[in-house]
Structure formats: C-alpha cells, structure tokens
Amino acid sequence: MTAKPVTPLVEMDRAEVIAGNGFAGQDILSVSQFNRENLAYIFDKAQAMRALVETDGMSDLLRGNVLTCLFYEPSTRTSASFIAAMERLGGSVIPITQGVQFSSVSKGETLADTVRTLEQYSDAIVLRHPEIGAAKIAADYAEVPVINAGDGAGEHPTQALLDLFTIQQELGRIDGLKIAMVGDLRYGRTVHSLTKLLTQYDVTLRFVSPEILRLPLVVMNEVIDAGIPVRETHDVADVIENADVLYVTRVQKERFVDMAQYEAVKDQHEITIELMAHAKERMVVMHPLPRVGEIHYAVDHDPRAAYFRQVRNGMFIRMALLAAVLGEK
C-alpha cells in the first residue's frame, strides 16, 4: 500500500504553512498549514458559501472541475460532505467511496500509482486512508491538489477547520473563550487537531477525560508551550459552569478493561438536560459525531446544541477549501 519512492521524500515540502490566501494548487494535509491569517480567509469564504447555498443552492464557480473522492475506508459523513460541496460549486465528482475492494489495489497497485492514475481524470483528489502519512505520500506523487480527509491516527484537517469555524460562527469570536474538551482525549484525532489550531488564539482550555484517556503528553506540551491556561479534570461537572464551548467526543467501551470504571466514566461525562441547567446561557455543545449516548437526545432541543449546525458548517468549509485550491486556476 505504501509507495516506493524513487527519490527521498522531502519532509512537508509542499505542505508548508501557506501565507495569506495563496491556496491555489496547494495540498491540504495538516492543520499546521494554517495560521490566524489564512484561517480568517477560509472562514470568510465559508461564510460566503453559506450565503450562496441559502440563496441559490449552488454556483458555477468550479464548473469544469472534477474531484475524485478516494476513500480507502468508508466515511459516509465526510464523503457526503465533500460530494455536496463539490456539486454545490458546479463541479463533478468521481465517487470511490465504498472503501471495500479497489480492483487495482487488490492487484497490488501502490497508493502512489493509484493517485497518479486518478489525477489523470480529475482536478483534485480527496483522500481517506487508514494509514498515517498516506495523504503526504499521495500529495508527493500527485500533481493535482490532495486534500487529506483523514489518514488513520494522523490528521483530519477539514474536521478541525469546521470545528473552529463553528465556534467562531456560534459565538462570534474565538479569542477570550473558555473551551472544554470532553471524552476520549487520548485517541480522539479531532481533539488533537482542534487543540493545535486553538493554540494560535487567546483561549483557556479544560480537558475532561477518564484517567486512561487523558490528552497525550505531546499535545499537552504544545498547549503549555503556547502559554495557554490549561487544566485537566475527570468530571464534566467541574467545567460546565464556565465553559463557552463543550466539545464532546465518544468514549469507546473497548478501551476499558474494568467495566466498573467505564460505567463511572459514563456517568461523569454524559451531557444531560440536568447538566445543561448549570451551563451559561450563551455557550455551545459540539460533537464531531457519530454519538452513541455521550449527549442525551433530550439535549438536541436545547438551542445551545450546535452539533448538527456543525455538520452543515463542514459543507461550507469544504466548499471554501475546494474553491481556494481549485478556483484560481
């Protein structure tokens, strides 16, 4: 599955921090490519996309462009989001989204060859792959822009962007906010990426998790090095009163050996209407979805429950990114 590069890979050559709005032709591989300046640019563009969808449903901005959605593992939500984004910009999609048997792959083709083949038909490639680093390899070989839609335990930058965009849209700002992350902070890829982006802002962070699922040392050190005020706790009750954002993630039962410990954790992390009674009047509850009980269904009726609006923001962010990398050709 991994390429056999002929020349040594130059680390992050094409994926360096992009200054200003110079996204045209660029890969989107990592949140580390984004600074406050180009985040503001993308968020502005995403807001314009919302207006466009709400008035006309679509535009012809990317007419004549074809996007390949190459998903080596299925992700209904993410592939549907990119497909809708491309179609609402007047472009077309080659959907390879079942993640099951790729004929060429089963014949032993490398990722590099698959990508170089598919780029012959298309103007950009969105890649989902179970292996960390796959998006980087694809980008090194492809001449068209590659957008990382998740590479295993690696990154999922468009998710982090939509999360941050949602905070900005819901609360009107990012600086000055108290943000609490809840749940599986150890394996939760979205938590790590969002946290990295937040270190560029003047925020306060709270991390709520069971002991065995605490934030990895390397991410925590980035937070500390950035001078962000931070605290960890085991109980969401400790943070509910002051949080402007409650970013909740799924805790997987399989992570626990001791089921009694799992049950205790569940009680300390579940977001209920009783818990929400202690929260600020103006705050938001977010979740990358799918959820399996971390947020009680009764909370859905609370106007502070932002997770479905968050999903919709994903489409606007992806429209903005597609327009940015493809639009100025």
Place this chain on the structure above:
Amino acid sequence: MTAKPVTPLVEMDRAEVIAGNGFAGQDILSVSQFNRENLAYIFDKAQAMRALVETDGMSDLLRGNVLTCLFYEPSTRTSASFIAAMERLGGSVIPITQGVQFSSVSKGETLADTVRTLEQYSDAIVLRHPEIGAAKIAADYAEVPVINAGDGAGEHPTQALLDLFTIQQELGRIDGLKIAMVGDLRYGRTVHSLTKLLTQYDVTLRFVSPEILRLPLVVMNEVIDAGIPVRETHDVADVIENADVLYVTRVQKERFVDMAQYEAVKDQHEITIELMAHAKERMVVMHPLPRVGEIHYAVDHDPRAAYFRQVRNGMFIRMALLAAVLGEK
C-alpha cells in the same frame, strides 16, 4: 437502528392526506397520502416530465438542489431511477446506495442522527430501509422532505404510483377497468399498495394466487369496504379473457414446503404466448420486476407487454414527485 425519540411520535402528523397540489416541503411516506385529486396532479406532472425527457433530456428545474439517496439495503432499480430523475431535473445526488457498511451506522449511530446529519448537506432524502416504519421515523426527525423508497414489509409508495400511472397511460383511464393481480399476493408489497390506491377508483379486481399466498385479510377487507367488485381464484386462465390489466408478481419457491404444490402453481400462473392468445386485444401485462420466469420471454415481443415501459414511467413519476416536493421552495 431505531431512534430514541425524546418526545412521543405523533402518528402521521406530517404525512396526512395532502390536498390539491400542496406537495411543497412534504414527505412522501405512504399511498394513503394520495387521493384522486392529487394523483391526477402528479400524473399530469409525470406526463410533462416524459415530454421534457423526450425533447431535451433534462431541465434546470431543480438546479441547486441536492438529493441524498440513502439506501440501507441495495435496490439497483429504485436507486438508479431516483438518480436519473434528479439528474434529469438539473439537480445533484449524494449516492449512498450500496447498502453495505455505513461507517456511522456500524459505529452505532441511530437512523435519526444519520438523517439529521445528511439533511445538512441536502434538500431532500430518499430512504430505503429494511425495517417497517423507518421512513416515518426519518421524516419525524428530518426538516427536509423524506421520500420512502421502501421500508421493509411497509410501503413503497413511488412504486404504487408508477404502477397506477402506467395503467392510466397505457389504457387512457382507470375507472371501468378489470384488473387482475397474479402471483404472491400475501407478501407482495407492491400488490397491497396498488390495491389500496385502486379502491379510490371504479374498478373490478381479481386476485389470482396459490392458496398459501392469498391476499391478506386486512387488504381484502379494504377492497370490500370500498364496494369494489372482487373475486379470488387459483388459476390465471380464469381471468385472462376479461382482464384489462394483468399485474404479475414473483412467486418465491422458498415460500413452499411441498415442491409438488409449487410446480402446480407455476403452471397455473405463468404468462405465456399461448395464454396471451386468449387475452383482449387491448390490455396490458405489468410486472414490478425483477422477474424469474413468471412471464415467458416470448411475451416480451407482444405489444401488450408493458413492464419495461412501466420501469420508464417510474422515472417520470419520481421526477414529478421530486419537482412537487422541491420545486416550489
């Protein structure tokens, strides 16, 4: 797979009988939503769609609209029909039609959450689901229109509409016709739905089936209560001479314990050119397809064989429904 509703479901709140042409924004869940008046409206629109396809191939009526086809079980015919219908109206499709592994579903997401997620990207959802009542649950949670494309032993309203539309198109009317249903009348969902629609017309019904596959009591009583003249028989030879419509369905071998009984049934139900020699000169043979021998392939050349035209009518009916629920936004 089923949702955990926070508030009790109001029975058929959004799915009440739709008066006139007020389809805009409505769900299409059941044939019980249709009366003679709005059936006439949909059939007029479907006829206009035929003209449109035959002259220009497509229109831009639904430009800017995105339809999610969410199929929890595969149905090539139905999904292809909806995709073609949407594309021929200038709209776009998010195809989730393999019915295999939905990543979110496999992670334990409820149908309600999946639907609320996908509606963030799309303007309507077509749902196929193996469980009865699934379309109703989806419609209760979704804000966009939901079209039921089959919910297990429940309903498949667009199939019933295309069946009735085919009768009207082929014979110029519905009132006054003698209609015979042949085959598996017990489990055949399409027979039940079409029969329900026909009770609104001045027709005569004949039901031809093996004893163990007779029409369920509840459907038969609806026919009788509507004052429709009706008779049951075991042999298609009893109805062939007078039938204006022969609606044939597949009898599954698996339904029989006694194979001798199955063989006898096969002989009494197969539509052959010899049998067709006894039929009226102006009548139609219909079948929801796929067939596996109920209608001999030689009959295909008979101009009264309407089953492939029936398939095509399905596209026109779905175009009409999509335009009706989405067009007047």
Place this chain on the structure above:
Amino acid sequence: MTAKPVTPLVEMDRAEVIAGNGFAGQDILSVSQFNRENLAYIFDKAQAMRALVETDGMSDLLRGNVLTCLFYEPSTRTSASFIAAMERLGGSVIPITQGVQFSSVSKGETLADTVRTLEQYSDAIVLRHPEIGAAKIAADYAEVPVINAGDGAGEHPTQALLDLFTIQQELGRIDGLKIAMVGDLRYGRTVHSLTKLLTQYDVTLRFVSPEILRLPLVVMNEVIDAGIPVRETHDVADVIENADVLYVTRVQKERFVDMAQYEAVKDQHEITIELMAHAKERMVVMHPLPRVGEIHYAVDHDPRAAYFRQVRNGMFIRMALLAAVLGEK
C-alpha cells in the same frame, strides 16, 4: 446471468464494421468494428477533447444525456475514466460500479432484463462483465448504445483504442513503427486487442514473453496473415535497441508452477533505468496498469515513460466515443 433469447441471436448484426463516422446510436463492442478511417475520425475527436479539457475543463455537448455505468466486477480505473468522460461532456452518470451485490441480479434477473430496465433511465450503457460475450448479449437486447468496458476473456475495445491513440500522440504516427509487446502475451486481453488493431497498419511487431505465456496461435496467425513482419523472443534485451514502442504487461506469479522459472522471467522482463539506457532517444514505454514491478519506479522520471499520459488519453478516447454514439441524436 446469461439471457434466454427468444429469437436466435444474429451474430454481430449491430456490431459490424462502422464506415466513416457513422457512430451515432451504435454499440462499441469489439476492435473489429474499427478500420483506419474511423480510427482516424475517433483520434481526431479525442484530440479535440484534450483541447477542450485543457481550456474549459468541460463542454455541454452531452447535456441532457444520462449514462449508466453497469460494472458486474469492480474496475476503479475504467469506471472512473468513463464517469469523468461523461461529466466533462456535461452529461450525468448512474454509477453502478461496485460490482458486489446487485439486488436484482441476486434475485435471479437475467442480464438482458437488467439492461432493458436500466436503459429506461439512460441514453447509453457502459458494461463491464466477467463473462465473455456479455456485451454482445446486452447490445442485442438494449435499444440504447452499449459500450463494452471489458467482458472477461473477451474484448476491452476502449483500452485498445486508447493504447493505439497514445502511440499516435506520442510518436506522431503509427505506420513505420517497431512495436514490442512484453510480458503475459497469452492471457493479456489488451495485447490481443491492440495487436488486432495494429494489423491494419504498416508496423513491425516483436513479442517478448516467457515460453508458457507466448501469444496465442490464433492471434499470431492474424499477424502473419496480415503480412506484418514479426518475431518472438524471451528476453526484452533483444528488442530494446530498436523498439519505438515497448508495451509492457503484468506477468502473474500464479501462472508459474516452477518458481525458479518465474524468477528468471522476472529478470528478463523488468524495465529498469539500466535497460532504458539502451533504448532509442525517441520511443515510449507503455503499460495498461496496474503494474506490480514490471517497470521499476525509477523509470517514471524518464520522459519516455508514457503510461500515465496513456491513462489520461483513456479519458479523451472515451469522451470521443461517447460524443460519437450519443452526440448526433
């Protein structure tokens, strides 16, 4: 899976050699339909498609047309190529490309019925099927044009066309060239089809293969009957110095009983930079892909490596064919 034809099939009735540019409404089933005249026509059109894609990305030539891609076995490359081709001509696609469970097929529907159903929704059908002769059966039953995208050990005419087009585009001509085919010449469907097309030109052919994978007698005799100068060899080193075209195919390990023999073959067939040092300055290396080592990755940087440009030519050829069969309706 095979149809039960009511009337005997007339051998190749609709698939006869097409004269001039009379492709409108025709099936594309076999390379035997093509002569130098209509090949020149298709190649001209394909070149125009390249210009169109490189300037505007797409046109509206096939607006209002719907193409069904019906793949009974998966082929990422071929289906993606047809999808991109149709979308870049302004048409729409019904993608049935996973090759897994077709609901109707699993219920016992014949290929003929499936095709007659899907043509109700679409203006043409691209068919991939594991059984030889399937495309012919589909074409006999369908009223819309059928394009063969590979029928088992049968033909894959669009691949042969794109191969020949690539030779013409890369070297400016076909007549006068020395063309060497390397690898599995026994089972390699693409080699057989390309060889057949080449017999219409004034070329010299060299066949390089292990003994057990030599060109079948029937294809060799066609070459000889056409008066083409031809030679066979076991070692690519014998042909490298004079070849204008090196057409390399994959040798499957499974074909060998004796692994020592396989290893020897591998060494004699692998295309390396060392080998390429002996080749002409102006020549091309081609491969139908996917490859698994027959061409060393270092060769990719050689400007004579044409295999990814060959992939892109596939899109242009398919655009040309779709426009030819659908465009003049």
